[in-house]
Amino acid sequence: MKSLLILGAADGAMATYRTARALGYRTVAVDLRDTAPAVALADELLPVSTRDVSALTGILRGRSDVAGILAPSSDIALPTQLTLTERFGLPCGLTEQTVEASVDKRRFRAVCDELGLPGYRWIDGPNWRAAGLRFPLVVKPADAQSSRGVTRCPDESTVDAAIEAALEHSYGAGIVIEEEVRGQHCGCECVIDDGRVVFMALTERHLTPPPQATTTAHVLPAAVAGGVHDELVAAVDALCARLGYRRGPLNLDLVVDTGGRPRLIEMGARTGGDPLGELARHCYGIDPIEASISVAVGAPLPPMPPPAVPRPVMVQLLNATDTGILTAVHGVEEARARPEVVRVVLLTEPGRPVTSTIDLTSKLGYALLAADTPAQLRRAADRLLSTIRFEVRP
């Protein structure tokens, strides 16, 4: 039986472990934390950092079962994926330029600017005054992902603290400061084959209010103007050509500005976190995660039928409204019984500490919803949030 080496076992990677098993592979998790959520789904755990190339090289030299390596929902592990696949002659669609643009926002911005893609004003480093940037600004680590260390600054008084927070989360002590783009925040899951987009799912992101702006829900398909999709496909095709990226998954963050133009914020040559893949499957019948596994093992991509009428779907993240110790979760079975509810996943259990501050690590679970219309979907989400209640002892 062939094995897949999966770099990272965070909750965003769980669907990759399940899909790999469904396709008949053994899953070998690489994660320092044996308590990481996806470890329980793996056939084997290598308790090694996903960035420890030399340790993983030593391990891989001693085994012949690994058919492919992939880094779902993790930009940080992409350099490891590229090095190991090159070293062991395993299939991989990544190029050095693709990895650089994925892990370093400065590199990505520079490439977008070179290509003339719609952008926004930004600077490399903290000297925003000299560059004459206008508020509101967004301060980010240059090389962290998933909104870690990202702060929206409405005025000058918040910038220093934001720079400090960004530096704290940066692996290479680099930051970028950008002018905020106003508009609809979106996520985008693509499958690239032969250097071109063969599948694209554009999700509408719902965010918490500033300064964190953390995602609370994704709706698919995104309600954007007709031309956005085509313009985005053309932009991604150009990006792939520039980076030499021929085959594999691609995840993008973007804002469709008030003029209806897509402005790319950042990219990762990997799948998005759970359950974006599942969302795409329920909406279009196409699974980007399965495609990413096919690429990792050098197999043909699964069929990508022409787009059918998409089914409105969404993922609603679940968070506590109080801070303390979780004592009980109510209403889950009642929610599961509703026709619009496809799946409810809980990522915690009573006895664990929880917080009402919504950030990346605070979510207690999520629900996948599907309905005939976007309006039904919104009503179903409202009902869900009033049904599932987290009882917390302060």
Place this chain on the structure above:
Amino acid sequence: MHRLGLTAVVPCYDEADSVAQTHAEIVAALGDYDLELLFVDDGSADDTLAEIRRLAATDPRVQYLSFSRNFGFEAAFSAGYKYARKPWLVHLDADLQFPPAEVHHLVERALEGYDAVFGVRRARHDPWHRRWGAAGYHWLGRRLRIRIPAGATTFRVLRTELARRVVELRLGTPYFLATVPLLTSRIATVPVEHRPRTRGTSKFRLGRLIGHALELYVAFSRRAVHWVAILLLLAALATAGLAVAAFAGWLGVAAALGGGLLAQCFALGGGAVLLRYTVLVADAQPRPAMFYIREASIRVDPADELFPGAGTALLIPAQREDAA
């Protein structure tokens, strides 16, 4: 649902009346998977093979193996497990007392990190002697410290490579349920529906089930033989004591004789169990394979063919031992 590759292995023996409906129900419930249906005709004496051929001609997902004679249930599913071509398999009996729609629950559990997931009946719809017999069989198995997942049935989803590894062991006994825990600890059970049999008749007679249970106890536990050895030793000591007591005149002849006969009863019972163990030794001797395939819709190992290289046998008129 993921495009999970799944082979439904369906052993059949005289199921001509059931095969078409079985196929329809499986396809309706599991058609969203990357599905293969592998029927294994265990030397049926009715038109089972003709029915399967008819299905294979119209549905490309259907494959089949047909034995050269009736080799038994274990041989049938072992052949199915060996030749399943998808990464996962589900074992479905042709009577479909386990509804195919329940397979989804087993698959979901398997994707959580398990190599084998067994269905456990929520409520069993079988005659009382089958239910009581199963309860006693599991109870004694546990006493003998044989590791069988509690309540596990033949309704199971497995990694095909694991199932194949079990078959390749070519154990003297083909007892699958007790062998899987010897190979992996990633085993789970899931409660499933079970419905009364509505067509055909059960091929499991009481004597066969008892023989099956005995085979499990002797092949997978050494505790039974330890118990018997102790019993025989006690019987020997008791007989010696009775003889001494009789010669010394402490016991009457009738009492000594009665006691001796009682000890002999235990000794004979123990001897019978030990005799059963000799079957294990006999199993190690050269003997025919577990099964021979006369006809198949897929490529099979020549070692499993009755006449290697003869190809399919679609025109052999008499496939039955009792055919004129």
